[in-house]
Amino acid sequence: MARSVGKKSQYIQSLSPGQSVDDIFLLAVANQAQSKNGPYWNLSFQDATGAVDGKIWSPKSLEYPSLEPGIFVRVKGFVESYRDKNQLKVDQMELLDGNALGVDLSDFMPASKVPPEEMMEALEDLITEHMKHKPWKAFCRKVLGSDDIRFRLLTAPGAKTVHHAYVGGLLEHTLGVARACMALCDVYPDLDRQTLLAGAIFHDLGKAWELSGGLVNDYTDEGRLFGHIQIGVEKLEPFLARAPRLEEGLKLHLKHLITSHHGEHEFGSPVRPKTPEAFILHFADNMDAKLNIIDQAYAEMDKTGTSWSPYMRFLERNVFRPEQTPDSAKKQNGKSENQCLLPLKA
Incomplete structure (x- = not known):
């Protein structure tokens, strides 16, 4: 029986030269090279806080005839400084089965700042608060209650690279869009909330x-062949078929909202929005994605202390961090992350 790895305790961001290391990392890069003393491994280890290069020198390197990136490893060794950068000198390295050992992916990959379980609960709270039509409420709860769908939503990224591309990103984006839509219903009360x-x-x-x-986190065969819009409608069809009390007109409108949410044909939308609700969903989706891109740019700008980002291809511009009104900045900084109301996130 596989032993539990326990909670990760040593993170790359906090490592310092001379420190001994005994913890689990993700092997991100593995290249074999040759020195005058024999073959050695050039490695890169990763966790949620960053990456660090590592070396396995000969003859120890001969114990690992092949290494593939994307596996979990338990590393024992120490941190040394090489050209003013940390580097791990590996004394022992054990290859692990991350699935069997119950590894928490958020320890090794970028993840939403709010636990996915809390975001799922917040999404369900929105259903309780706003779904007054019992067939709608029953339908939404059945879909989210599906074991397969729930498991996937709790871990799925929101994209491959552009926005919300991290563990829990899809749920974070979904919750942001849903909250934005509900807020806009207060401004435009004739919308079908x-x-x-x-x-x-x-x-x-x-x-x-x-x-x-x-x-x-690459595109699946299904994803490349069909895309998420068609896949999403197909996944909902069995639930719609088993919801006889939900009016056919409402089912039709839901499928239109999903099918048109990219807005324009050139953005991958099979159809363009043709109802007020479809326009609102398209703009809320677009807004949440762009604000997340800017949020990530601001995080990088914090590291360099700059006010302007590099040119951002997906936004087709640089972005600027303006000075905030003091009361506004203080209020934003006081918001709880558990509310999913981080600065620049819907």
């Missing part, structure tokens, strides 16, 4: 199958 909420919750459901998630 409940159908719009269902569309917001499920608009990107197909991404849980379009992307593999996990350590590789």
